[in-house]
Amino acid sequence: MQLTIKYFGLIAEITKRNKEQFEFSGTLINEFLETVYLKYPKLKETHFQVAQNNEIVSKETIITQTEIALLPPFAGG
């Protein structure tokens, strides 16, 4: 399936873009991240959380949406 991945803040600075599409045939967030790390090895050493369907999810979560977001630490307020 085709996944849209969104990047924010420090993460977008590393990937040099705000979003992109990946072809992905696996099941879990974890597996998908391996694909992303191949393109952006620096993300492996960078702290971020993953959001799916507007919720932070663990990396063992099954991908059910076509949009995934990588979120660096929050700094609101």
Added chain:
Amino acid sequence: MQLTIKYFGLIAEITKRNKEQFEFSGTLINEFLETVYLKYPKLKETHFQVAQNNEIVSKETIITQTEIALLPPFAGG
């Protein structure tokens, strides 16, 4: 000695004035209040606190100032 007594809020409504002077020869707040009650018996059934030198004091306190205030419940804020 001559004492100035100040009345506020509900108390001033009962005494119909904001302040007045009393001649007093005793020692304690309590004794002085007896003089005041003679003039305003209704104050006996009215809740108030006594302030001397900008502090709430108990009725067993010795009078050291020439100004005493009778304060009804606070309603600031």
Added chain:
Amino acid sequence: MKDKKPKNVFKEGAISSEFIATSIEKHQSKTSIGAHNIFLGQVRADTIDNKTVSAIEYTAYEEMAIAKFHEIREAAFNKFDLNCMHIYHSLGKVNVGEICMFVFVSSPRRKEVFKAIEYIVEEIKANVPVFGKEIFEDETHQWKVNS
């Protein structure tokens, strides 16, 4: 900005939103501030025995009140890490819906302002000799008591 001289916090009549805005704006040059907390007391149209409050007329034992406001101010500066603190209270008539008290604290960090604002407001309610005559729409009145 701590100072040692008691300030007169009383203002005649309601506290306007413009006054509050100006006060906020004055803090924009203080760039070590990260968080402000503002408490506003507003006169409520309470209904008691079918009569509705239309205004509160505030009076105070001013000399003692100013001393108490100063004590509260000093205690709050000692307890909390604050850049500044401002307290204003109305005297005279304040209509329902209008602001009768304005407490403003600022700190580098948010945790401090939450603790400070509650402390200051509770201390004012408990210890400052301000009296409130609740005036009903029919011109009768009763004396307010803080709960």
Added chain:
Amino acid sequence: MKDKKPKNVFKEGAISSEFIATSIEKHQSKTSIGAHNIFLGQVRADTIDNKTVSAIEYTAYEEMAIAKFHEIREAAFNKFDLNCMHIYHSLGKVNVGEICMFVFVSSPRRKEVFKAIEYIVEEIKANVPVFGKEIFEDETHQWKVNS
């Protein structure tokens, strides 16, 4: 005034003191309100390794942020006795000394607003995906992390 539709709380650039004043003024017709509490986040001129922050540029995962703001809003209305609640957060560049967040709660009684404001601010800090790029005077930057 509780509503069920998510609101867009984001504003481009700093939140002005006039905007805050207008917001306060709009509450004067709500005469069951007795207490307001306002939290303001202000951009601090922090110094890190001898470089001083001159502005923060905010971005957000807006779709998720709006959903989270809505959840926080609903939870606060359920937990506390509030008349109204307003939340605004800046996006884009906010200079030091300017306001980047405005949270406004109103209740008949003061105890509720103290608890509510702290709850809402802490929830926002922890759960809303807003990102802040701290821009130094020499144009370099670092990414802010909430503490």
